[in-house]
Amino acid sequence: MTSDTSTPTDTSPAPAAAAAVQIQLAVLTALAGGALAAGSYLGVVGLLVAICLVQLSLALSWLFGTAVPGRKGGLALAALAAAGADAAIMHWPDSGYSPVLGVLGLAVPLLFLHQLARGVVRTRVLESLADITVLLVALVALAGLIVLRRQGNGDILAPAALGVITAGLVASHFTDAVFPAPRFDPAVARGLPALVVGVLVGAAVGLLSLHRVIDLAGGRAAFVGAAIAAVACLLSIAASFSGVHSSLAPAGTAGPASPAVRLRPVAAVLMTVALSTPGAYVLVNAVSG
Template sequence: MTVDSSATPAESVGEDAAAGAPAGRQPSAAAAGTLQIQLAVLTALTGGVLAAGSYLGVVPLLVAVGLVQLLLTVSWLFGTAVPGRRGGLVLAVLAAGGADAATVHWPHSGYSPVLGVLGLAVPLLFAHQLSRGVVRTRVVESLADITVLLVALVALAGLLVLRRQGNGDILTPAVLGAITAGLVAAHFTDAVYPAPRFDPAVARGLPAVVVGVLAGALVGLLGLRRVIEFTGGRGAFVGAAIAAVACLLSIGAAFSGVRASALPPAPVGAAVRLRPVAAVLMTMALSTPAAYVLVNALAG
C-alpha cells in the first residue's frame, strides 16, 4: 500500500459520486469534506442506537441489531444496484433472522451457530442465481455482492453473543463506543485534512487512521476500566485495535465505492443517497467479529 501526498481533494471521483455529484465529474474539496461529515453523522447515529440497545438489555439490543440489519440490506442491495435484488432480499432476511435466532438460543457457543447459517446460505446463493432465468446477467457481481451482504448481516449477531457473556453489559457498549469514536474521528479528520492519501482517487488520508486509533484507545481505556481483565492499559489496547480495524475497513469501503461508481449502470437518484449509508453500516458490521475476537482473547 502506497501513500500519495500529492493528491488533491478534487481527484476523489468515487467519493463525489457517493455524495451525489454526476459520474465522471471532478469533486471539490468542499464536496469531499461534506461527504465525510455525512459519514461521521451516520456512524454516530448507528453506533448510538446499538450502544443504547446494549445498555438497556439483550432484547433492546436484538431490536437495534435487527433495525441495522434491515437498513444495511436495503441500502446495500439498492444503493449498489445489485443484480437479482429481490432474491437477495429474501436471502438477507433469512440469514439475518437465522443468525439472530441462533445466537440468542445458543449464546454460549460464540459464532459457531452463525457458521451453520452461512453453510446453509451457500447452496441457496447458487440456487438464487439459477432461478434468475433468462435475465441472469452479471452473475459473478451479483453472487459476490450478496455474499458480502450475508456475511455482514450474520457478523452483527456477534453483538448479541458478546452481550450475554460475563460483563457483557460493559464490554458491548465499550466495543461499540471504540468503533464509533474511531470512525467518527477519522471521518472528521479526513473532512479537514485528507492527506497524505492512500490513493489519489479516494479522499482518505493516513492522519485520519492515526486519530481514529487514538480515539478508540481513549474510549477503550475509559469504557473498560471497571473490568479487571482490561486494567493496566489493556482496555486502551483493545479500543485502539478495534478502531484500527474499523478505520481500515472504512477505507476499503471507500475504494469499493470508487469501483462501483466506475462501473455501469451509473448511480442515479436514491442509489446515490443510499451508498454512504451502506458504506457506514457495512463497516460497522464487519468490524464486529474482530472486536469479539480481541475482547475474548484478552478476557480469556
C-alpha cells in the same frame, strides 16, 4: 509539428465536496453506532431490536445502493440469514459464533439456487453472487454482539466495543474532512492522519470504558480500544475506496445523483460497523482471556 498542451485529468474530488461527504459519513456512523450502543445498554432484548433495525437498513441500502442484479431474491436471502443468525445466537448464546457459521453454511447452496432461479435474465452472475455473499456475511456478523452482551461483563463489554467503533470512525471521518493528506489513493479523500486519530480516540475510549473489567485493567483496555478502532477505520477506508471506484457513478457524470448513489453512504457505514463487530468480539475475548 503540433504540441500537446493538454494536462492530466484530476480525478480527485473537490475539497468542499469531499469534506461534506466525510461529515455525512460521520453523522451516519454516530446514528448507527449510537442506536446499537443504546440497545446494548437496555439489555439483550433492546440490543436485538437495534440489531434487527440495522440489519434491515443494511440489506435495503446495500442491495439497492449497489444496484446488484437479483435484488428481490437477495432481499429474501438477507431476511432468512439475518433471522436465522439472530435466532440461533439467542438460542445458543454460549456457543460463540458457531451458530452463525451454520447459518452461512446453509446459505451457500441457496446463493447458487438464487442465481439459477433468475432464469433468462441472469446477467452479471459473479457480481450478484459476490455482493449478496458479502451482505450475508455482514448481516450474520452483527448477531455476534448478542454473544458479547450475554457473556460475563457483557453489560460493559458490548457498549464499550460499540463506543470504540463509533468514536474511532467519527473521529477518523472528521479528520479526513479537515486534512485528508497524505492520501491512500488520489481519488479517495482518506488520509493517514485520520487513521492515526481514529486509533488514538479508540484507545482513549477503550481505556475509559473498559478499565472496570479486571481482565482488561491498565494498558490492556487501551490496546483493545486501539486495535478495534484500527480494524474499523481500515474497513471504512476500504469502503470509501470501493465506493469511489464503483461503476455506479462514473467520474464526470453530470446531473443529479441517482437514488442508488444516494444510498451508498448508508450502505458503506452500516457495512463497516457490521464487519467490525467480529473483530471486536475476537479482540476483547483474546486479550481478556
